[in-house]
Amino acid sequence: MKITIKITHDDYKEPLQVTTRLSGIVNWERQFAKRAGDLASGFSMQDLAYLAWVSIQKTKPNFDKWLEGLDDLEVIDTSPSHPTDGAPTGGN
Numbered sequence: 001m002k003i004t005i006k007i008t009h010d011d012y013k014e015p016l017q018v019t020t021r022l023s024g025i026v027n028w029e030r031q032f033a034k035r036a037g038d039l040a041s042g043f044s045m046q047d048l049a050y051l052a053w054v055s056i057q058k059t060k061p062n063f064d065k066w067l068e069g070l071d072d073l074e075v076i077d078t079s080p081s082h083p084t085d086g087a088p089t090g091g092n
Helices: 022-032 036-041 045-055 063-068
Strands: 002-009 016-019 070-079
Touching: 002 045, 016 045, 022 036, 022 045, 045 063, 045 070, 063 070
Parallel strands: none
Antiparallel strands: 002 016, 002 070
């Protein structure tokens, strides 16, 4: 699963759009003792904020400090990382 999130934050002049990676989802699972499948039934703002933070973590800011400057999060897209076509039927 990939989630594209638009971040509006005090540290960035313009909104930033990030897409989660598998490593970020695994990091989130470890941090909150949840499964990726739990995201399918909905997610909290904390979940979104953490996934956004993990996605930009190249600068390694402290999560709680980064969270203080966070103004808004918007989910742009959620799509499976490996979508599959339906199985062929009968005459196909």
